[in-house]
Amino acid sequence: MFKLDGKVALVTGxxxxxxxxxxxxxxxxxxxxxLSGTREDALKAQAEKxxxxxxxYVTANLSDPAExxxxxxxxxxxxxxxxxxxxxxxxxxxDMLALRMKDEDWDQVLNVDLSSPFRLxxxxxxxxxxxxxxxxxxxxxxxxxxxxxxxxxxSAAKAGMVGMSKSLAQEVGSRGVTVNVVAPxxxxxxxxxxxxxxxxxxxxxxxxxxxxxKPEDIAAAVLYLCSDEAGWVTGATLHVNGGMAMI
Amino acid sequence: MSEIADKVKKIxxxxxxxxxxxxxxxxxxxxxxGADSLDTVELVMAFEEAFNVEIPEDxxxxxxxxxxxxxxxxxxxxx
Numbered sequence: 486m487f488k489l490d491g492k493v494a495l496v497t498g499x500x501x502x503x504x505x506x507x508x509x510x511x512x513x514x515x516x517x518x519x520l521s522g523t524r525e526d527a528l529k530a531q532a533e534k535x536x537x538x539x540x541x542y543v544t545a546n547l548s549d550p551a552e553x554x555x556x557x558x559x560x561x562x563x564x565x566x567x568x569x570x571x572x573x574x575x576x577x578x579x580d581m582l583a584l585r586m587k588d589e590d591w592d593q594v595l596n597v598d599l600s601s602p603f604r605l606x607x608x609x610x611x612x613x614x615x616x617x618x619x620x621x622x623x624x625x626x627x628x629x630x631x632x633x634x635x636x637x638x639x640s641a642a643k644a645g646m647v648g649m650s651k652s653l654a655q656e657v658g659s660r661g662v663t664v665n666v667v668a669p670x671x672x673x674x675x676x677x678x679x680x681x682x683x684x685x686x687x688x689x690x691x692x693x694x695x696x697x698x699k700p701e702d703i704a705a706a707v708l709y710l711c712s713d714e715a716g717w718v719t720g721a722t723l724h725v726n727g728g729m730a731m732i
Numbered sequence: 733m734s735e736i737a738d739k740v741k742k743i744x745x746x747x748x749x750x751x752x753x754x755x756x757x758x759x760x761x762x763x764x765x766g767a768d769s770l771d772t773v774e775l776v777m778a779f780e781e782a783f784n785v786e787i788p789e790d791x792x793x794x795x796x797x798x799x800x801x802x803x804x805x806x807x808x809x810x811x
Binding site: 611615657660 | 768770774777
């Protein structure tokens with residue numbers, strides 16, 4: 486089950502904690518992976534960690550619409566084959582209470598976290614529709630459903646991603662292409678590592694499963710939605726949050 | 733038949749997977765050739781690519797038959 490032999494998967498934000506785990510999991514299941522991110526050295530290190538011939542990387546600055554538009558083509562050039570699986574994982578935050586939030590903080594987060602995934606979906610769908618198969622998994626966040634003080638921009642982008650994915654799922658379902666969302670809760674990453682212990686304990690106390698998530702918890706959910714076995718699942722949001730929000 | 737008509741026909745056959753004999757000038761993509769709305773969008777994009785023309789949305793909406801497509805592209809190419 487869940488084998489991806491012969492498939493090409495593009496993972497954006499692949500040098501980060503969650504993106505790296507997603508790429509490693511898809512790769513372990515047989516996929517050829519194309520890692521995308523902004524930092525070449527980090528991508529190279531990640532690619533070397535995975536090793537072998539089924540790993541490629543492409544740098545892309547997704548805040549630039551032209552680079553987002555071109556990424557699918559570049560990935561296909563590297564892999565030598567069309568992209569079967571697109572995982573829109575790249576994202577950034579500019580947290581700030583709304584009263585102090587500048588237009589540029591709002592615009593940048595909406596652009597990178599919502600508009601650029603749309604551009605990548607649009608570019609990838611063209612070939613997927615022709616081939617009558619494909620998998621898109623968009624990585625949103627629990628805060629897209631619950632909201633979070635200080636993240637008006639980020640939660641709007643992530644909620645937008647869910648609506649976008651549902652619409653795309655309806656548009657392309659007749660061609661055997663699925664579009665789904667994974668919404669992570671609090672995941673242990675370098676970003677959460679630096680939180681004081683007291684705050685980590687408080688976070689954990691809100692999670693029925695009693696721990697923060699690992700990047701691998703997210704990767705497993707992504708793998709399922711990328712698999713042939715998930716062929717009858719589309720427009721869905723899979724919440725992976727330890728039970729913190731049961732939605 | 734013009735070169736453009738030939739090429740349009742070929743694209744339609746290829747994309748919709750229909751018999752060449754069914755792709756008559758009068759054939760409607762949706763009513764006669766079994767296309768759905770997504771097919772018509774993909775066809776228009778295929779025409780744009782093949783003929784290096786831009787077909788704006790309001791023009792695309794009016795392209796219902798094979799002849800509509802041929803006429804539109806011929807007009808663009810003549811201009």
